[in-house]
Amino acid sequence: MTAVLELKGVCKAYGAVTVAEDLSYRLGTGEALGVIGPNGAGKTSMFNLITGTIRADSGQILLKGEDITRQSAARRCRSGIARSFQVPQPFTGMSVFENTLVAAIHGTAGSLTEANAHCLEILELTGLIDKANEPAGKLTLLGRKRLELARALCARPRILLLDEIAGGLTEKECHALVATINTIRKTGLSIIWIEHIVHALLSVVDRLIVIDFGRKIADGAPKETMASQAVQEIYMGVDADA
Numbered sequence: 506m507t508a509v510l511e512l513k514g515v516c517k518a519y520g521a522v523t524v525a526e527d528l529s530y531r532l533g534t535g536e537a538l539g540v541i542g543p544n545g546a547g548k549t550s551m552f553n554l555i556t557g558t559i560r561a562d563s564g565q566i567l568l569k570g571e572d573i574t575r576q577s578a579a580r581r582c583r584s585g586i587a588r589s590f591q592v593p594q595p596f597t598g599m600s601v602f603e604n605t606l607v608a609a610i611h612g613t614a615g616s617l618t619e620a621n622a623h624c625l626e627i628l629e630l631t632g633l634i635d636k637a638n639e640p641a642g643k644l645t646l647l648g649r650k651r652l653e654l655a656r657a658l659c660a661r662p663r664i665l666l667l668d669e670i671a672g673g674l675t676e677k678e679c680h681a682l683v684a685t686i687n688t689i690r691k692t693g694l695s696i697i698w699i700e701h702i703v704h705a706l707l708s709v710v711d712r713l714i715v716i717d718f719g720r721k722i723a724d725g726a727p728k729e730t731m732a733s734q735a736v737q738e739i740y741m742g743v744d745a746d747a
């Protein structure tokens with residue numbers, strides 16, 4: 506599988522806190538990669554490094570083979586990397602449609618006419634079309650999560666980064682969101698999804714990596730990785746001798 510994204514020996518520390526230590530992996534074109542790890546392991550920091558909101562101390566990040574390690578966040582977005590945030594923060598006084606329009610206009614180089622049409626398509630895809638004219642501040646948590654997805658997709662990404670998008674949802678809401686993510690997957694987009702709700706993650710991803718203290722401690726097929734000793738000991742908090 507051709508790599509759309511590659512991290513090569515990426516390191517980042519805040520003083521004594523290491524958030525990425527020699528982090529290396531490849532994301533294949535059209536692949537859905539899940540990421541798990543304990544709180545504070547460095548998962549969101551990894552997204553910040555990929556999107557360019559923080560800079561790596563060393564190592565390289567390649568997008569389709571091009572070194573983007575020193576590129577600005579805005580340039581990386583225009584090159585095809587978009588993300589959702591753990592805590593949705595839409596422009597609450599603007600409508601759902603206007604929120605997506607901001608993303609489409611600033612995230613792409615297209616015209617306003619193209620942006621309008623694209624936003625409507627994305628609102629349909631993400632299940633928000635009926636709420637297009639409602640203020641974003643009135644959305645439920647599921648609606649806000651859908652809007653996170655929609656705003657990221659309006660930037661026409663090649664790679665979609667999802668940061669705990671299922672967090673805080675009820676089981677039924679989580680199921681509905683997973684169905685939407687699986688529909689998005691079928692468009693051929695490459696996805697990296699950080700999630701603590703493992704059953705939701707496993708119903709989407711092709712591969713799973715585990716991060717602990719900024720290090721990748723496991724990488725492989727989801728079921729095998731979940732059953733590995735590394736996950737049992739470190740992520741699930743189970744003593745291997747118990």
Ligand SMILES: Nc1ncnc2c1ncn2[C@@H]1O[C@H](COP(=O)(O)OP(=O)(O)OP(=O)(O)O)[C@@H](O)[C@H]1O
Binds near residue numbers: 519522544545546551
């Ligand atoms: N700008 C910063 N300055 C100092 N420390 C930071 C900064 N950003 C993150 N950290 C610390 O880095 C560590 C990793 O944070 P990060 O948010 O990447 O973890 P995470 O794996 O995403 O956690 P969670 O699952 O709780 O979201 C934490 O200890 C956090 O407090």
